[in-house]
Amino acid sequence: MLLQIISAFIATAGFSILFYLPKKYIIHAGMTGGFGWFIYLISLKLTDDTIISTLTATIIVALTSHLLARIYKTPVTMFLIPGVIPFVPGAGMYQIVTGIVEGNVESTSHYFFETLQIAGAIALGIFIIDTFFRRKGKGQNYSCNAIDANTDNPPEELP
């Protein structure tokens, strides 16, 4: 399990370079990915349910990313995109294709719905934390008068 978490760190950090993440944030992105995968494995052990575990782990990843983004004053996607990558259902996609190649309709439809469910779980996880931070994020340290992406308040009209 430790090996898997270290792999997650390496893979996420490597991945963030492919997305041209600035050097100073690579370690943070890798930690987000590694931590997310740790939560996923723990949850998988406790519940034995891929969907629930993906949801739990994405919530944690999104939460970590938002906190890091607040601390370093960067866009949240800097950490969120690399962090979410390990959960993207590449395995499901592969199983769908092998099912098609082998003419195994049952396996294809099974993995098709599982892939959709995992994608839904990732979306839900990001949704939940984003919504939470939109409420909490009022009072940004910006001097410009603009639509604040993190509040529901419309901008004040300028004189």
Next chain:
Amino acid sequence: MNYKALFETAMLAGEIMAQSGAETYRVEDTMIRILRSSNLSSVEVYATTTGIVATLSDPAIEPITGVKRIINRSNNLSRINDVNQVSRNICDGVMSIEEAHVKLEEIRQIKIYPNSIIAIATIISMAGFVGIFGGSWLDCLLAGVNGIFIVIIGSLADKRIGSAFIIDMAKSFVLAFITMIFAKYIPEVNRNLIIIGSIMPLVPGIPITNAIRDTLQGDYNSGTARAVEAFVISLGIAVGVGLGIGFFNFVGGMI
């Protein structure tokens, strides 16, 4: 104040962000922040995944309107971060519009990692992804070998072939085919894991994340566009892998 220069700076900022794979609301928000620093009464920005429209207007001046078509999109988080910083600096009054324009042009040119680093990162992350799913050392190593092929195809295809769909398809075709050959001669490897780990660097991470965030933000236009983009990329990978395995089953006896 030179409104024309301000407008062009805002347009450039929006363009770089949209081309680098920023969420639509962030593109709009950045441009609005920069345009608002003029203190004019009417500022409108409408961004989608494929284009930007903006207007700056006031009873005192002739309205300025511009359209920017976004054709090429790539993933570049560092540019998003840098443009974000520039817009913050403009808002805080630390940076003048002229300085910002120069800085933005610089950001557009700069490439923070050379191709060799990207190639190494591709190979390492492919090996890493096999490790994530519980592969053995040998599996990781073979995925790394796959990575070398992917890098070679990428460097050959990027300049010659315009379609990302075809490139993704070719890459996943090759890696599926090569993995099948590995699995034939080295029976103890787990070919499923190697293929899954190898396709991970190709999966559309940014479109998926942005599709979710854009939709939540109420930018349904961009949300749907990105979801379709993610689907098309996935389809390319899936077709490539399918063809690779199918092709091996067809010619595998001869190899």
